[in-house]
Amino acid sequence: MSLFFVVVAFAQVLKVSDTVTGLSVTGFEILQALIYSFPPLMGLLIPVSLLFATLLAVGRMSSDREIIAMSAGGRSPLQLLGIPAVTGVLLAGVCAWMLIYGEPWGVRGLNEVFQQSAQRALASGVRVGKFNEWVSGVTFMAQGKEGDELLEVVFADRRDGERPIVISARRGKVAAGDNTSDIIFDLKDGAIVLHDQKSDLIRVLRFDESRYRLDVGRLVNKRPKTVSSLQHMTMGQLLTYSQNPDKSRKNRVRATVFLHRKIALPIATLVFALLAVPLAVGGTSSARARGFLYSAGIVGTYYYLGRAVEMAARTGNFPALLAAWVPDIIGIIVFAILATRMKRGFA
Incomplete structure (x- = not known):
């Protein structure tokens, strides 16, 4: 889990560095930008980190034959779900707080840092003896x-x-x-x-x-490449925006999906933690390797399925209120199937 966090943190450092290239930013402002940029990442970072951590922990138990010994003692393998479930609920709460409160705060702070840096770069970047056209x-x-x-x-x-x-x-x-x-x-x-x-x-x-x-607002108000125009809005602002008849249908649908996703992603933390248990259970290293491959597939499927459903909702082919919840619903169904097979496998 820590390794995954470090990898994501390093990737975010590279993104921030790329965004501020050419701006007269100080080291303190780069640090500010990094701090502000992490709350928007938590929505995906927390569920995926818990998924990998659970896979590693349960996979280690499986390789040490602890699960077989537990089953031989008359205990159900479904009891393995207890700790991941509790951890998933706790981290889902953290994830929800980050998305509901931390993300708007972080995006507003990030925009302010970039705007101030761009403004200062323009003000101090006058070239003497040459025409300047901003x-x-x-x-x-x-x-x-x-x-x-x-x-x-x-x-x-x-x-x-x-x-x-x-x-x-x-x-x-x-x-x-x-x-x-x-x-x-x-x-x-x-x-x-x-x-x-x-x-x-x-x-x-x-x-x-x-x-x-x-x-010079057009020059300094450009958002970082990875930041959405909706991310600075609070839940109340998103709700108002999604119901505003003056906005286009596509924008209203986009705001509706974004609003519900702030709750759906924290729920995904619990879903991912539960999914990791039956994926990691297995007596061989190849089974654990398959589990990690499956987890990568889960993350990719969750993201691309969510995007596909959102696109369908924008065109009117799918209910906007359900679009953000489809990946979670499918994840719960897959977990139920895998948990049933896991129980039968140790019966």
Whole structure:
């Protein structure tokens, strides 16, 4: 279980490192990003970790012939389900808490770290002597730099084709605004040139100090690649979103499935723990190897079956309320079959 956690943690480090590449992030912010990114992972990490841990423990008992000895003493092999069941219930509670409360907190924190880093990278990334265009239609250039001040600044905003704005200033600074989507241009001793294309009127306004706010939200509000737009929502927000008639049917279905999955995944923790017992029971190493192969198949089947049912629900071919529960229901059915065979095998 610990080894699997380390592998997943290392993979998450690589994902975070890839996401922050090119941003002026500090070591503390990378640590923050890692902490924030783990709650969204717990929904899958906890069930799969318990599945592998149970397989290893019961498989070891099977290889040491402890299960055969237990059966010879008149005890049912179904008693092996006790500890995995209790552990599964406890970890299901942890998993549910992580998905219901930890995931929205983590995703919001993760987005905030990335937005602040991207905003700071833009504000500090002015190239002197070259045109800087962060937003289409907005160009900024400074001829020189003295300390933290830029010299001979020219700023052009052509987003409104009928009323372009050109600003020139002797000195200026570029700083991050209070809002993570804002970049502030603090300019001194300059002029603003306004040109009305319709009337061909040109006005020049001189200033001693001026501040210009640029919205770069499209640049800094990009989510990490592995984060869904629904993951930052609470249960109440997801419920409201799923019932909002202004949203498209596909988005409402997606929100409904996502809402129910926050409960279905914790239930999967218990289902996986119970499934691991009959899979691991066997007297040979090949049986244990098959158990691990089966477990990999269970995880893959759970994920892809869930995705397939969700796609069917989006197209209206399956009830959205049941989509998240289908993998759990099938897992329970498979467990019942395997448990019956396990009991007969030691009868």
